[in-house]
Amino acid sequence: xxxxxxxxxxxxxxxxxxxxxxxxxxxxxxxxxxxxxxxxxxxxxxxxxxxxxxxxxxxxxxxxxxxxxxxxxxxxxxxxxxxxxxxxxxxxxxxxxxxxxxxxxxxxxxxxxxxxxxxxxxxxxxxxxxxxxxxxxxxxxxxxxxxxxxxxxxxxxxxxxxxxxxxxxxxxxxxxxxxxxxxxxxxxxxxxxxxxxxxxxxxxxxxxxxxxxxxxxxxxxxxxxxxxxxxxxxxxxxxxxxxxxxxxxxxxxxxxxxxxxxxxxxxxxxxxxxxxxxxxxxxxxxxxxxxxx
Numbered sequence: 001x002x003x004x005x006x007x008x009x010x011x012x013x014x015x016x017x018x019x020x021x022x023x024x025x026x027x028x029x030x031x032x033x034x035x036x037x038x039x040x041x042x043x044x045x046x047x048x049x050x051x052x053x054x055x056x057x058x059x060x061x062x063x064x065x066x067x068x069x070x071x072x073x074x075x076x077x078x079x080x081x082x083x084x085x086x087x088x089x090x091x092x093x094x095x096x097x098x099x100x101x102x103x104x105x106x107x108x109x110x111x112x113x114x115x116x117x118x119x120x121x122x123x124x125x126x127x128x129x130x131x132x133x134x135x136x137x138x139x140x141x142x143x144x145x146x147x148x149x150x151x152x153x154x155x156x157x158x159x160x161x162x163x164x165x166x167x168x169x170x171x172x173x174x175x176x177x178x179x180x181x182x183x184x185x186x187x188x189x190x191x192x193x194x195x196x197x198x199x200x201x202x203x204x205x206x207x208x209x210x211x212x213x214x215x216x217x218x219x220x221x222x223x224x225x226x227x228x229x230x231x232x233x234x235x236x237x238x239x240x241x242x243x244x245x246x247x248x249x250x251x252x253x254x255x256x257x258x259x260x261x262x263x264x265x266x267x268x269x270x271x272x273x274x275x276x277x278x279x280x281x282x283x284x285x286x287x288x289x290x291x292x293x
Contacts, residue, residue: 040245040293042254045275046092047287055279055286057148057225057266059109059116064129065090067268067277068099069286070106070118077121077145079104085118085127090270092288100132108148108187108266110156117156117169119146124158124169138174140167148187148225148266150195157195159184166197166206177208186226186236186266198223198236203246217246225267227276233293235276237264243276245293255289262287 054072061068067088074082083103087095103125106118115135116127122143126136140146145162156169157177166178166187178197186198195206202218203226220236227235234246241258244251255278257264263281270277274291 040247040252040254040291042243042276042289042291045288045290048088048092048094048285050284051094051097052086052279052286053284054281055265055284056105056107056281057109058268058277058279058286059111060090060268060270060277061111061129062270066095067286068109068116069279070103070109070266072105072107074105076105076107079121083120085109085116088286090273090275090288092286100127100134102134107146108150108158110149110151110158112151112153112156117149117151117158119149119158121146124149124156124167124174138169138172140174147185150187150189152189152193152195157187157189159187159197161185164199166195178206178211181213183222186223188226188228188234190228190231196226196228196234198226203234203236217249217251219251220244220246224265227267227269229269229271235267235269235291237267237278239263239265239281243267243278243289245291247293254291 052069055069056072057070059068069086071084074080083106084098085100086097087099104120106120108119110117114129116129118125124138128135143160147159147161149158159166164181165176167174168177181199183200188196197206202221203216204213206213223236224239225237232248237243241264243255243264245254262283265279265281268277276289276291278287
């Protein structure tokens with residue numbers, strides 16, 4: 001009889017510890033489920049007046065704290081000299097509406113070595129950021145719809161939606177690095193220098209060495225703007241009026257403005273403020289949305 005109490009006490013203590021452990025695991029599991037099932041959202045932060053005429057692309061310059069906006073102001077494939085580049089502040093105010101003029105149908109943009117590069121129908125235009133002058137134009141033979149642009153930190157890459165190709169500007173020479181990408185538009189590089197594209201097959205990672213593409217998401221096809229947040233998280237837009245967050249290969253619809261006939265063209269992102277910058281094309285505005293994910 002003298003051993004009964006210790007045995008009972010031990011059993012009670014073990015049961016209590018086991019119960020506490022199970023409860024803690026249940027709480028942690030519940031928290032994990034809540035975290036992974038919380039839907040990402042976009043909330044409008046600001047919008048410009050209708051002064052961004054046929055706004056096609058946005059690009060944030062972190063060093064200068066300035067947003068560049070390409071404005072077609074006319075037909076997207078006509079050489080009419082109406083196109084221009086604007087400069088905006090991250091609060092939505094316009095710094096210079098017609099910072100650079102004399103373009104035709106400017107679309108995608110990328111920055112490298114104090115230069116701004118802009119696709120313009122059949123040529124890549126190089127602009128000196130310091131004095132807003134056009135330094136050089138690089139014609140692309142056979143091109144009719146040059147679109148998005150991006151950099152890996154060393155070279156400028158840009159897409160041709162009409163030909164399904166990706167070109168590169170390297171040491172003043174334009175060559176083709178990828179072909180056979182029907183409907184290609186959006187282009188971006190991660191910190192490791194890997195290239196990601198949006199085309200008719202969805203979001204894909206492209207290996208320029210062996211010319212192969214690995215699917216990341218096959219639902220968001222025909223995408224326009226592409227932003228890489230980290231190795232598993234991307235933001236992709238469709239021109240008609242949709243923006244998606246793609247996380248671990250799964251897409252989440254963030255915004256749908258098709259009913260308002262408000263386009264979502266070549267987007268960009270201000271990481272520090274979690275702002276998605278949306279050029280609305282035919283609505284002639286730039287709209288910024290706060291991302292919560």
